[in-house]
Amino acid sequence: MDSCKTLFFTIIIPYTILSAGTERGHLMADAYLKTNYHTHTTFCDGKDSAEENVRAAIGKGFAHLGFSAHSLYPFSLAGNLNHTEHAAYVAEIRRLQRAYAADIAVHVGFEADYIPGICVPRFDAYAAFAPEFLIGSVHYVYDGSTLFAVDHTPQILLDAVHTVYHGDARQLVGAYFAAERAMLAAGDFTIVGHADLIRKFNGTLRLFDEQDDWYRREVQETVRAIARAGVIAEINTGAISRGYMSDPYPSDYMLSLLRERNVPVMINADAHTADALDCAFDCARACAKKAGYTETAYLVDGAVRFCAL
Numbered sequence: 515m516d517s518c519k520t521l522f523f524t525i526i527i528p529y530t531i532l533s534a535g536t537e538r539g540h541l542m543a544d545a546y547l548k549t550n551y552h553t554h555t556t557f558c559d560g561k562d563s564a565e566e567n568v569r570a571a572i573g574k575g576f577a578h579l580g581f582s583a584h585s586l587y588p589f590s591l592a593g594n595l596n597h598t599e600h601a602a603y604v605a606e607i608r609r610l611q612r613a614y615a616a617d618i619a620v621h622v623g624f625e626a627d628y629i630p631g632i633c634v635p636r637f638d639a640y641a642a643f644a645p646e647f648l649i650g651s652v653h654y655v656y657d658g659s660t661l662f663a664v665d666h667t668p669q670i671l672l673d674a675v676h677t678v679y680h681g682d683a684r685q686l687v688g689a690y691f692a693a694e695r696a697m698l699a700a701g702d703f704t705i706v707g708h709a710d711l712i713r714k715f716n717g718t719l720r721l722f723d724e725q726d727d728w729y730r731r732e733v734q735e736t737v738r739a740i741a742r743a744g745v746i747a748e749i750n751t752g753a754i755s756r757g758y759m760s761d762p763y764p765s766d767y768m769l770s771l772l773r774e775r776n777v778p779v780m781i782n783a784d785a786h787t788a789d790a791l792d793c794a795f796d797c798a799r800a801c802a803k804k805a806g807y808t809e810t811a812y813l814v815d816g817a818v819r820f821c822a823l
Contacts, residue, residue, distance in 0.1 A: 543809040544821040550791055551580030551621065551705065551813060552649060552748060552782035557603045558584040559593040562788040568610050570788035572617045578812055579791075580621035581607050582649050586633045587626070587640060594627070604643045621813060623647040625707055628697035629656050636702040646816045650745070651707035652693045655686070664690055668715040675721060683721035684728060687712055691732040698736075698743040704813070706740055708750040708763040708784065717759060724765060733768050741775040746811045746818065749802055752784025755793035762798050769805040778811040778818065799823050 553567055554560035562570075564581060571579040583603055584594040595603055607622035614620060623645045626635030633639070635650035653663050655674070662674045664686075671686075679685040690712040698706065710733065716722060722729055740747055749769070753759035764772070772779065781798045785791045802810065802823055809820045 544819065546823065547577040547812060547821045548575050548792065548795075549578040549580075549780065549810075549812040549821075550576060550783045550785065551578070551582060551623065551647060551780065552625065552707065552750065552752070552784045553579060553581050553791065554584065554625075554784075554786045555581065557599060557606075558595045560786045564606055564610055567785070567788045567791065568614050568618065568620060571791055572614065574792050576618055576791070578619045578621065578814075580623050580647060580813065582623045582625040582647075585624040585626050585640075586629065587624070589633060595624075600643055604645075619814070621646045623649065623704075625649040625651050626703060627654065628652050628693060628701065629654050629661070630693065630696060631658070632656070634700050635697065636700075638702065647705065647813055648703035649705045649707040649748070650697055650701045650703035652690065652697055652711065655689050655693060657689075665711050665714045668718050671715050671721075672719060687722055687729065687732060691736050694736050695739040698739040698745070701743070703745060704816075704818075705746045705748050705780065705782075706743070707748060708752065709736065709740065709747055710764045710768055713763065713765065714753050714758055724767070730767065733765075734771060737768060737771040737775060737777070740772065741777050746778045746780050747772050748782040749779050749798045749810075750782050750784045751794040751798050752782075752786070752790075754797070755783065755785065755787075755790035762794065762801055766801060766804065769801060773805045773807055778820070779807055780811040 555564045555567060586594055587600060588597050590597045604622055611620040624640060626648050627633055628635055635648050653665055654661055655664060660678055662670055664671055675683050675686050750763040779802060781795055783791050783793055809822050811818050811820055
């Protein structure tokens with residue numbers, strides 16, 4: 515990698531590059547709290563400032579708001595926090611923690627990407643910034659020469675199927691879930707982000723059938739990896755707020771498997787605007803209850819606590 519810390523690849527996809535869940539037994543959960551730990555701001559690809567998000571969260575009755583700037587530290591990629599701005603981002607969130615402490619608990623974290631051979635979501639990689647939490651996410655599939663985002667646009671995903679996988683969407687899906695499992699094995703993070711993000715454009719593109727046995731096996735294997743990793747799985751409403759899906763990640767099927775393995779869940783907005791901070795939370799809570807959950811996780815000083823649904 516070059517010294518300027520910016521990723522460069524030979525890209526054939528039209529994408530612009532820039533600079534184990536544990537049983538809780540009979541512990542009593544807290545009363546319901548409105549929380550969100552997946553928030554993007556103008557530091558990355560969000561539309562509103564961190565302070566605008568804090569003010570909106572207070573108005574919406576949030577008890578906890580976590581910021582999670584997209585990051586591939588120590589590198590930079592379009593739509594992510596620049597590697598030179600991590601310290602400034604953390605300083606601003608810490609300032610907001612102090613300024614609004616009487617009204618809301620504000621938390622600083624990162625949505626840290628996994629790209630094999632390049633970046634892994636691990637607390638030791640972010641030690642200089644002392645984040646309270648990390649969301650580990652796979653947005654990109656990378657085979658060592660070709661990089662593309664699975665959630666950027668439907669056209670990019672379709673081009674990848676035809677150009678990289680010769681029209682075989684099953685290979686694409688397998689590569690995505692394999693990257694998820696590799697991240698879970700190699701990473702050290704708090705929350706796994708949108709664990710079946712590959713579904714985002716499938717309602718439009720119809721590239722695969724989620725009912726097929728091969729797809730369900732990919733989901734089953736990934737759920738086992740999530741449980742082994744001992745992380746929280748988020749119920750993410752971001753694709754609903756952006757008009758791509760009518761249901762959250764993960765699917766009802768995946769969520770039911772997570773519940774069978776006692777993987778804790780939390781409801782997150784993946785908000786890119788302040789208005790979307792609580793988008794479709796009622797839907798997410800209903801999905802959690804349908805799967806058999808009675809409580810969701812939240813974080814205080816990096817420690818996991820639980821509140822009633």
